[in-house]
Amino acid sequence: MGLFENFFRSSANKSAALAKERLQIIVAHERGSRRGSPDYLPALKKELLEVVRKYVPVDQSQIKVHLDREGGYEVLELNITLPDDEPRSVRNQEGLTGSSRG
Amino acid sequence: MATVIVVTSGKGGVGKTTTSASFATGLAQRGYRTVVIDFDVGLRNLDLIMGCERRVVYDFVNIINGEANLNQALIRDKRVENLHILPASQTRDKEALTKEGVERVLNDLRQSFEYIVCDSPAGIERGALMALYFADEALVVTNPEVSSVRDSDRILGILASRSRRAEQGDPPVKEHLVLARYAPERADRGDMLSVEDVLEILGIPLLGVIPESQTVLQSSNSGVPVILEDGSDAGVAYGDLVDRFLGKNLPHRFITPQKKGFLKRLFGGG
Numbered sequence: 001m002g003l004f005e006n007f008f009r010s011s012a013n014k015s016a017a018l019a020k021e022r023l024q025i026i027v028a029h030e031r032g033s034r035r036g037s038p039d040y041l042p043a044l045k046k047e048l049l050e051v052v053r054k055y056v057p058v059d060q061s062q063i064k065v066h067l068d069r070e071g072g073y074e075v076l077e078l079n080i081t082l083p084d085d086e087p088r089s090v091r092n093q094e095g096l097t098g099s100s101r102g
Numbered sequence: 103m104a105t106v107i108v109v110t111s112g113k114g115g116v117g118k119t120t121t122s123a124s125f126a127t128g129l130a131q132r133g134y135r136t137v138v139i140d141f142d143v144g145l146r147n148l149d150l151i152m153g154c155e156r157r158v159v160y161d162f163v164n165i166i167n168g169e170a171n172l173n174q175a176l177i178r179d180k181r182v183e184n185l186h187i188l189p190a191s192q193t194r195d196k197e198a199l200t201k202e203g204v205e206r207v208l209n210d211l212r213q214s215f216e217y218i219v220c221d222s223p224a225g226i227e228r229g230a231l232m233a234l235y236f237a238d239e240a241l242v243v244t245n246p247e248v249s250s251v252r253d254s255d256r257i258l259g260i261l262a263s264r265s266r267r268a269e270q271g272d273p274p275v276k277e278h279l280v281l282a283r284y285a286p287e288r289a290d291r292g293d294m295l296s297v298e299d300v301l302e303i304l305g306i307p308l309l310g311v312i313p314e315s316q317t318v319l320q321s322s323n324s325g326v327p328v329i330l331e332d333g334s335d336a337g338v339a340y341g342d343l344v345d346r347f348l349g350k351n352l353p354h355r356f357i358t359p360q361k362k363g364f365l366k367r368l369f370g371g372g
Contacts, residue, residue: 014292019248020299027255027303 041065048078056082104212107219108237108275110261112253114224116245117282120318122221123151124329124337125241128344130185131329134216137176140190141233142223143198149189152179153325163191166203172210181330186215196229204232226260235266239276241309245283246295251303254279258306278309280343285314287359297357310343312336313356 045065052058064079109122119140126138139162140148149155154177160170165188179185188211191198211218222233234240240261244254261275262268268275281300288294301308317334321327329340335356342352 016289016292016295016299019295020303023248023251023295023303026252030252030255031259 041067052080058082104215105217105238106208106236107217107239107241108222108234109219109241109243110222110230110234110257111224111243111250112226112230112257113245113250116250117243117280117312117318118224119148119151119221120322120328121241121243121280121282121312121340122148122219123327124340125344125347126217126219127179127182127185127327128329128340129217129219129348130179130182132344132348133184135184135214136217136219137186137188137211137215138219138221139188139211140221141199141229142221143190143194143196143229144192145223146190146192148187148221149177150325151322152187152327154179154187154189155325158189161189161191162207163194163198165207166198166200172207181326196223196227199228199232201232201235205236208236226256231260231264234261234275235264237261237265237275238267239278241278241280242304242306243280243282244300244304246281246285246289246297246300248295251295251300254304258304277306278347279304279306280310280312281308282312283314284311284356286357290359297354308354309346310339311354311357312339312343 045063048065049058049060049063052063058080062081062083064077066077066079068075068077107125109118109125111118119142122138126136130136138148138152140146141162142148143163146161149158157177160175162175164170165172165175175188177187177189179187208218220233220237223229234257242254242257244250258277261277265275267273279301281297284297285294289296297308297311313335315328315334315336317331318328318336321331321334321337328334328336329344331337339356342355346352
């Protein structure tokens with residue numbers, strides 16, 4: 001550390017401002033994707049599974065629910081894998097156009 | 103009615119165990135019956151920081167499994183009255199912590215203690231989730247550094263969604279920020295995030311700022327919680343933190359640089 005740098009504090013590197021800016025961006029982004037997985041998803045998943053089970057025996061682990069946000073709308077994706085003995089696989093994609101919260 | 107407080111952070115090495123030890127010691131010093139539990143199964147360290155590592159006979163997992171009772175496992179602190187330590191198991195894996203088992207032990211502890219401090223392991227695996235699940239309040243320990251702040255934000259998200267209070271729709275876990283390893287001179291120069299920066303990003307109330315201090319390492323060397331080191335900055339800061347937690351309205355200290363003489367500024371130091 002140079003003598004002058006130490007004496008004239010104003011010449012020091014202001015990396016904290018950069019840290020703050022980067023954090024604000026990444027934290028906002030990650031909070032956004034957290035909110036993209038609302039509280040009702042587990043219940044929705046359970047009820048959907050019950051409906052499917054009325055017709056086909058599927059396991060709890062065989063249903064995947066994803067909610068993604070693309071532009072101004074949200075996409076709810078259901079992925080249900082049917083058992084091997086019936087070589088059919090139902091893939092059901094449904095777009096839900098909700099009010100753009102983002 | 104006992105209060106369960108988790109000391110958590112997401113990131114490792116930011117001062118969770120140091121904070122747990124001093125916070126619990128401070129509560130006990132002020133007359134509250136306090137127990138501090140190490141949730142870091144497989145990597146126990148609270149016993150070392152508290153200086154009772156040679157007195158561990160039974161541990162948290164032994165109690166969960168019914169292999170010992172609470173009185174056999176609780177270690178009574180020799181320096182401070184009202185303070186007990188419940189060590190983690192060193193030999194099991196984190197799967198040994200079941201939700202039912204942890205709940206049973208906490209309910210037993212509620213009978214005899216006013217404050218139950220849960221020292222969380224780093225990460226967001228089972229040990230950390232169990233440490234925060236039953237919490238009424240949370241001390242989120244953060245360093246003024248990007249990865250620590252980000253991980254703290256992540257932990258705040260988990261507290262808000264995966265704690266028992268969140269799952270049952272009870273009032274949310276009360277969050278407190280503990281900003282540790284703070285160097286006011288560096289923040290003043292603009293090469294460290296300031297208290298205000300971190301508060302603005304995380305948006306939770308500040309409970310205390312612990313200055314970077316050589317005493318923290320020295321006290322861990324000797325197994326004495328730093329709050330018991332009279333006159334040290336970090337010890338005084340933890341004392342203030344405990345008083346604030348208990349409702350005192352104290353100004354924050356150690357957040358502005360100490361005045362340096364002309365020569366010291368010219369030739370460095372600190």
